[in-house]
Amino acid sequence: MEDLTTASGKRLAPYAADPARSRGRVHPESPPQGRDEFQRDRDRIVHSAAFRRLEYKTQVFVNHEGDLFRTRLTHSIEVAQIARTIARQLRLNEDLTEAISLAHDLGHTPFGHAGQDALNLCMQPWGGFEHNLQSLRVVDELEERYGDYDGLNLCFETREGVLKHCSLPNAARLGEIGLRFIERRRPSLEAQLANLADQIAYINHDVDDGLRSGLLKVPQLMEVELFGRHHRVVLERFAQVGERRQVYETVRRMINELVLDLTACSQALIDAAAPGSIDDVRAAPALIAFSGEVGVQSLALKQFLFENLYRHYRVVRMTSKAARVVAELFEAFVDDIRLLPDEHKRKAERDRHRAVADYIAGMTDRYAIKEHRRLFSVDET
Ligand code: MG
Numbered sequence: 001m002e003d004l005t006t007a008s009g010k011r012l013a014p015y016a017a018d019p020a021r022s023r024g025r026v027h028p029e030s031p032p033q034g035r036d037e038f039q040r041d042r043d044r045i046v047h048s049a050a051f052r053r054l055e056y057k058t059q060v061f062v063n064h065e066g067d068l069f070r071t072r073l074t075h076s077i078e079v080a081q082i083a084r085t086i087a088r089q090l091r092l093n094e095d096l097t098e099a100i101s102l103a104h105d106l107g108h109t110p111f112g113h114a115g116q117d118a119l120n121l122c123m124q125p126w127g128g129f130e131h132n133l134q135s136l137r138v139v140d141e142l143e144e145r146y147g148d149y150d151g152l153n154l155c156f157e158t159r160e161g162v163l164k165h166c167s168l169p170n171a172a173r174l175g176e177i178g179l180r181f182i183e184r185r186r187p188s189l190e191a192q193l194a195n196l197a198d199q200i201a202y203i204n205h206d207v208d209d210g211l212r213s214g215l216l217k218v219p220q221l222m223e224v225e226l227f228g229r230h231h232r233v234v235l236e237r238f239a240q241v242g243e244r245r246q247v248y249e250t251v252r253r254m255i256n257e258l259v260l261d262l263t264a265c266s267q268a269l270i271d272a273a274a275p276g277s278i279d280d281v282r283a284a285p286a287l288i289a290f291s292g293e294v295g296v297q298s299l300a301l302k303q304f305l306f307e308n309l310y311r312h313y314r315v316v317r318m319t320s321k322a323a324r325v326v327a328e329l330f331e332a333f334v335d336d337i338r339l340l341p342d343e344h345k346r347k348a349e350r351d352r353h354r355a356v357a358d359y360i361a362g363m364t365d366r367y368a369i370k371e372h373r374r375l376f377s378v379d380e381t
Contacts (some may be wrong), residue, residue, distance in 0.1 A: 001163060012046045013091035016042060017188045022375040023156035026140075041158040042099035047146065050106040050138045051076075056364030057105075059112045060315060064356075069209045072105045076200060077105065082259060083190075083197035085096055089263045090270065092190050099154075100161030100194040107134025108366040109326065109361045111216050114319030117325040119357055128354040133170055135179070140161045149155075161191030185282045189270070190243060192288035199260045203301050210309045211247050218243065224304045226297040230254055261294040322365075325372045329360055332375050339375065 012018065032040040044286040045051055054073035054188040070078075080101035087097040108131050109115035120129040136159060139150040154162075159177055171178035179185075186192065207227065210216035234246050241249075267288035270289045273280075281287065290298060309315065333340055333356040337348040340359060347355035363371065373380045 005091075007256075012093060012122075013270075014277060015189060015270065015281050017093040017096045017157045017190050019093070019095070020226070021278075025031040025153045025155055027153045034093065034300065036049060036092060037155050038099055038158065041152075041154045042095055042102065044152045044154065045099055045103045045139070047105075048106070048138075048143050050143060050362070051102065053362065053364050054105060054108075056366055057108055057110055057112075058365055059202065060209065060310065069299075070205045070212070075205065076102050076105055078201040078205060079194065079197045080093055082200050082255070083194045086193055086197065086259060086263050086266070087190065087326075090189070090193070090267060092193060095159070096157055096188070096190040097194055097197075099158050100191055101197060103135060103139060103158070103162050104137045104164065104194060104198060105131075105135065106162075107131045107136070107361065110363045110365045111319065111326065113325050114322045115368075119330065119360060120322035122327055122330040123353060123357050127170070127358075128167070129357055129361070130165070130167065130170065132162070132164045134165055136174075136359075137358070142362070148350055155268055157188055160187045161194055164191070164195055167377070180282065186283065186286055187314030188278055189266075189281050189288055192286060193266075194263055196290070199283060199298065199302070200262070202254060203298060203305060204258075206254050206305050206309060208247065208251050208255075210305065212244075215309055215312045215314060218247070220308060221304070224233065224301050226294075226301050228258070258290070258294065258298060261291050262288070264296075265289055265291040322368075324369055326360060327374065329368065329372055330338065330356055333359065 017038070019038045022037050031037075035043070039113070050103075051073075054076055055071055057072040059070065059072060059075060074173045080098045083097045083101045084094050086092075087094045089379050109119050111128075116129065116131050123129040138151075139154050139159065139162060142150070144150060146153065156177070160180070163174075163177060166174070166178055166181050168181060171181035180187065207216070207221065211218065211221070218231070222231060228248060231246070234249045234253070238246055238249060266288045269289060271285050273287055275281045275284055275287070290296065334352060337345050337352060337356075340348055340356070344355055344359045360368070
């Protein structure tokens with residue numbers, strides 16, 4: 001077997017995804033020049049319309065609430081950064097990890113989880129709405145950029161990583177790409193890694209954004225082991241720098257600890273299982289994981305954020321408004337598809353509910369608000 005090297009010049013591990021042995025693309029294409037298959041996937045994702053729209057979509061805060069909060073775009077870049085760092089240490093394929101990280105949120109609706117829950121509720125009689133499945137739909141079908149096919153025609157390994165979760169009925173409909181959910185097999189280590197890098201990124205940036213917004217307070221967070229442990233050290237060493245910088249110092253230390261723990265623990269799991277190929281990885285139990293103690297602590301932080309930030313009354317007020325916007329848009333378009341822009345109307349003539357869901361899911365926060373105003377306010381056009 002030919003030796004593949006990582007960006008740092010180390011040999012790619014035998015269990016890493018190898019672009020030369022990819023399971024390929026749905027529509028066969030000539031090999032790329034000057035880059036490999038996973039680099040090409042990463043580049044296609046970066047150039048997609050859905051990727052650009054991530055700039056105006058949010059996870060927790062609605063886009064217009066403040067210029068400093070994370071958007072799905074900056075979140076995705078943070079995920080890619082964390083995932084690449086760990087991939088390099090584990091001698092995994094950095095390009096594939098990056099491609100999956102950058103694409104993982106492409107299917108998200110406007111207004112974060114509130115938008116997704118509202119759309120899922122609207123779509124219940126018609127197969128529901130799952131954001132992971134929608135991310136796959138974006139790269140497989142909805143992007144319209146190439147003359148020969150719909151979608152981005154990505155490699156199997158990239159698509160496998162993008163489809164992080166999937167309900168069993170939907171998995172059964174998907175064919176090859178859904179098979180692992182039915183057979184209970186794992187995806188590549190690159191995909192497993194992107195998934196946990198996502199968690200590291202969001203629990204840390206939500207602490208940062210939560211404090212900056214004033215919805216969270218430092219004394220509350222001191223009760224959370226992971227934050228409190230690092231923040232006490234920071235307070236001692238940097239008593240004079242002011243709270244904002246102390247919080248940055250703490251968050252940076254938390255990210256560092258989670259990254260180092262995930263790297264060390266995963267390496268130990270990989271060494272013990274000794275997979276000889278990506279197929280061995282798929283058949284093995286999950287091999288990318290935190291150590292027990294750090295896993296418990298990161299879960300506790302996640303739980304804290306759930307109770308204190310995502311359920312904060314100011315967030316709930318905003319998300320309930322957002323959910324209403326999504327539900328009202330859905331109802332109006334489904335009732336009268338003539339209200340849809342032409343390209344979406346044509347699709348709605350074939351599959352009314354799915355086409356409306358696709359149109360709404362593709363909206364940015366501000367576009368959804370504008371569209372809602374255009375439909376429901378008589379003095380808007
Ligand atoms: Mg994410």
